[in-house]
Amino acid sequence: MQIARVCGTVVSTTKEPHLTGTKFLLLQAIDLEGQELPAYLPKYEVAADRVGAGFGEWVLVSRGSGARQIRDGQTLPIDAAAIAIIDTVTVGNRLAYSKRQSDR
C-alpha cells in the first residue's frame, strides 16, 4: 500500500452504474515528511473512499484487485481505494507522523 494525503475530490454524473454512491477522493502521493514526491513520479491518483477520509488526512491506498475486497466492492470497476486513515507512522524509534499532532 502507499501513503497519500487527501487533497480534494472528483465528481462525475456520467459513469458506470455500479459506481453510484461511491465517493472519489483526489490523493496526493507524499513521502514520510509529508512532502510531494519528485517530479519523476505521478503526483495524483483518484481512489474510492471507504473510510470517510477528510481533507488533509493521511490514508493507506490499496491498488488493484485488493481495492475491491471491501463491503459490496467486488463488482466496482475501481483500481484504488482508501482503506485506512493513518494514525501514526513510525520510522525506527522516531514518530514521523501523528494524526493527532497534525489535527491541531
Added chain:
Amino acid sequence: MQIARVCGTVVSTTKEPHLTGTKFLLLQAIDLEGQELPAYLPKYEVAADRVGAGFGEWVLVSRGSGARQIRDGQTLPIDAAAIAIIDTVTVGNRLAYSKRQSDR
C-alpha cells in the same frame, strides 16, 4: 484511478473476437492543470470506452481487473477502461477543473 483526457481513437479489425463492438479511446495522461505529464512518464494509453466519452473530455481510467467489472465485461481481454466522465475536480477549496467551463 488516473485522470486522463480523450485525445483520439484507435481502430482495429483483426482482434480477439470478444472485442467486437468495443470502442478504443486514445487517452492522454494529464496533471490537474490539464497539462501533459513530464517526459519521464508514458504519455498515452488506450482504454475501452464505457461512458461515451468525447474528444477533449476528462475521464477516470480504471486499470487492471477493475476495468472488467463492467456490464458484459468479465470476458474482455482489456486492462483499462474509461469508467466515468469527470464533471469537476476540486483541490482543497479550489475548483481545478469543471467540465461545464471547459465545454464553453
Added chain:
Amino acid sequence: MQIARVCGTVVSTTKEPHLTGTKFLLLQAIDLEGQELPAYLPKYEVAADRVGAGFGEWVLVSRGSGARQIRDGQTLPIDAAAIAIIDTVTVGNRLAYSKRQSDR
C-alpha cells in the same frame, strides 16, 4: 492497453507445459510517431501473440489478468498479450498512424 510495434520473436523449449503452442512476440514500446520511448522507460516486452501479428505491425498490448481473457487462455502463465492489430490511430482530426500507408 499500450501501443507497441512487433520487432521480433522469442523462442523457448524449456517452459511451463501450458505454454506449448504459444508464440512469443518481442514488442517495442513506441509513441504516436512510431518513435522509441525515452530511455527512462523500459523499451521491450514479450507478449503472447493472439492475432497473428507480423514484423513491423502495430498492436494493442493488454497486460495482467486481461491478457488471459482469450480463447483457452485462462490457464496460461502469461501477463501480456497482443490482442489486436491496429489499423489506425487518430489524434483529434489527424491520422497519426495508418496500417495501410505503413504497409506500402
Added chain:
Amino acid sequence: MQIARVCGTVVSTTKEPHLTGTKFLLLQAIDLEGQELPAYLPKYEVAADRVGAGFGEWVLVSRGSGARQIRDGQTLPIDAAAIAIIDTVTVGNRLAYSKRQSDR
C-alpha cells in the same frame, strides 16, 4: 517479489473491518548492498506483515493478488505483504547478504 528492509510501522484505527488484527510494516526498498534506491523510484511502501518481521530485517514483498494468497487473506483489501524473512541473498558465488551476519 522485491527485496525490502523493515524500517517502521503504520498504525490505523479507522479502517476496513477486515483489516482488524493486520499489522502494517513500513518497508524501504533497497538494492543488494542494502542501500536506498535512487530518487527516481518510490522509497517506501506499506505491507501486511505475515512473518513477524522485525526492524532492520530484510523481507520478500509480494504485490497484487499474490499478497492475498495467505492464511485467511483472501478477503483482505491489501495489495502487498511481507511473505518471507530473507536469510541469504547470493549473487553468483558471492554472499551479498546474510541475516546472521547482519544480526551481530
Added chain:
Amino acid sequence: MQIARVCGTVVSTTKEPHLTGTKFLLLQAIDLEGQELPAYLPKYEVAADRVGAGFGEWVLVSRGSGARQIRDGQTLPIDAAAIAIIDTVTVGNRLAYSKRQSDR
C-alpha cells in the same frame, strides 16, 4: 513478460507455509544486448523458479496473477515466476541472443 538473467538466489526459512519447496531466483533485468537497464529502473527482482533455470541463463518472467497459473501454483503468495528458459531472441532478421552461443 520481461527478459531477465538469472544472477543469484534468495533463501528464506521463515516464510508463508505454502512457499515450502519453492526456489527463489534473483533476476537481473537486462536489455537485448544483455546489458543492465539504466539506473532509472529497478535492477533486481525475485521470482519463483518453475523451469530449473541456472546461473546466467535468460528467462521469461511473468508477473502478477499470471505467475500463479502454474502446476500447484494457485495458492502461492508470489507475484513473479520464471516460466521459460529463453533459447533465442530475434530482432528483425538479427539473432540478438542465442542460449547455445552463450553456453560456450
